[in-house]
Structures are given as C-alpha cells and as structure tokens.
Amino acid sequence: MIKNKNGWGLREMLFICAIIFFCVILASVMINRLYQSISPNLPGSENSSSNSYEQVEKNLASAARIYYNRHKEEDVSLIISEDLLSEGYLNEAKLTVKDDLCSGYVIVANNTFTPYIACANYETEGY
Numbered sequence: 001m002i003k004n005k006n007g008w009g010l011r012e013m014l015f016i017c018a019i020i021f022f023c024v025i026l027a028s029v030m031i032n033r034l035y036q037s038i039s040p041n042l043p044g045s046e047n048s049s050s051n052s053y054e055q056v057e058k059n060l061a062s063a064a065r066i067y068y069n070r071h072k073e074e075d076v077s078l079i080i081s082e083d084l085l086s087e088g089y090l091n092e093a094k095l096t097v098k099d100d101l102c103s104g105y106v107i108v109a110n111n112t113f114t115p116y117i118a119c120a121n122y123e124t125e126g127y
Helices: 010-041 053-070 081-086
Strands: 078-080 103-109 112-118
Touching: 053 078, 053 081, 053 103, 053 112, 078 081, 081 103
Parallel strands: none
Antiparallel strands: 078 103, 103 112
C-alpha cells in the first residue's frame, strides 16, 4: 500500500475493510461454535426439548449427588425432586421432556444414587 500525496486511495481502504470484515465474521463463527459446544453442559441451560427420560433421570441423580455432598451430616437416604428444585440444585427445564414435567426422587444407598421419575407418559420401573 503506497501512500500518495492525497492519502490512502479507495482501493486500499476497501481492501482493509474487506480484511476486517472477514476477521469479524470468522471470529463470530468461532465464538458461536464454542458457545454451542459448551452450552449443553452449563448449569441451568434451557435445553428441555433435547431431554430424554433417561437424561432426566441422569439430571436428577447428578443434582442429588451435589445435594447429598452438601448435606452429608444430615444422614440423607431419600432426596425428592421438589427439594432439589426449591433449593436451586435443579431447574424445571432439566426435568422436562417435550413439555412433560416429571417429578421423582433419588434413593441413596452405599454412595449409589438411584433415580426414579414419574411423568405423564413414562415412569421408571419400581417407582
């Protein structure tokens, strides 16, 4: 880019603007991909449409494990979903499958967390 006595020319300015535009588009695509790969794993992410009943059971067991670790001194053996919801360990989106809100509980025995859920169209065996 040669600067003449009149300053930068139109061609140089358009070239610089094209490079900046390309960099901005590339950065936004990379940030979007990064966010989409991280967002399903974030606490409180609102992706209820992709939940399956098995995923709801896993969500319930995971939240119960955190709850249990913070309440070890209370000798907890049964953790219900309403307690997890009210204390913020779980949100309704994590208990929803296609607009079907499930409820349930987790039995804790020998550091094993067994979730049981009941929904309008599904119920864990042994609930």
